[in-house]
Amino acid sequence: MNLRDLVYGLYARRVEGRLDHAQVPKHIGVILDGNRRWAKASGGTAAQGHKAGADKISEFLGWCDETDVEVVTLWMLSTDNFDRPEDELVPLLGIIEDTVRELASDGRWRVHHVGTLDILPSRTQSVIKEAEQATHDRDGILVNVAVGYGGRQEIADAVRSLLLEHATKGTSFEELAEIVDVEHISEHLYTRGQPDPDLVIRTSGEQRLSGFMLWQSAHSEYYFCEVFWPAFRKVDFLRALRDYAARGRRYGA
Secondary structure, eight states: OOHHHHHHHHHHHHHHHTOOGGGSOSEEEEEOOOHHHHHHHHTOOHHHHHHHHHHHHHHHHHHHHHTTOOEEEEEEEEGGGGGSOHHHHHHHHHHHHHHHHHHHHHSSOEEEEESOGGGSOHHHHHHHHHHHHHHTTOOSOEEEEEEEEOHHHHHHHHHHHHHHHHHHHTOOHHHHHHHOOHHHHHTTSTTTTSOOOSEEEEOTTOOOOTTTTTTGGGGOEEEEOSSOGGGOOHHHHHHHHHHHHHSOOOTTO
């Protein structure tokens, strides 16, 4: 261990020792950004960057487990990412499949997919479905894997699901217009039944949500971190929790 690592380790333990677990967010959303830029800076390929980012996930979930986080949503692939060149997208999907399998085989996490399953290749769909089924009864952290996810698409899908549900009940459009409210739509989101994210972390220095959990993050706190996702350290995670705990949440007021 070099001197820098030793200093960071000591600092991380100091921050962790002062962390009030009663003020830890119960649901953390993470925009895993900067894999390609990390690879470019390291002289590697995009696939190597995505693999390094995938390898960080297990470590990150371990930190969440230590600090009593209950739900984690990981944005791994957006609907916009399907515009990437095939020679990058195909390896990325393979890395995501391997990651989902590893999450399921770990034994600690409960895997749930958020996103539009139908736009994914059949193999990717099968891997995700098998992971959900295999981990359904576990008590550990609920890990939402956002693959093929877009915030606007989620809201559109929720409204479509709501309309179809009431169509089968024979509800007229006039009747539905009278009764529909925020809670009705929330019941049809990909994360229905889950608490909304208390904290959203985005790595790589970008300060925007890019459509991540548009509906659920209305009252979330945001933490933007300069470091690329593959280089995200425990001390960065603890700083995010410390920053969150220091804020006076006003829920939009």
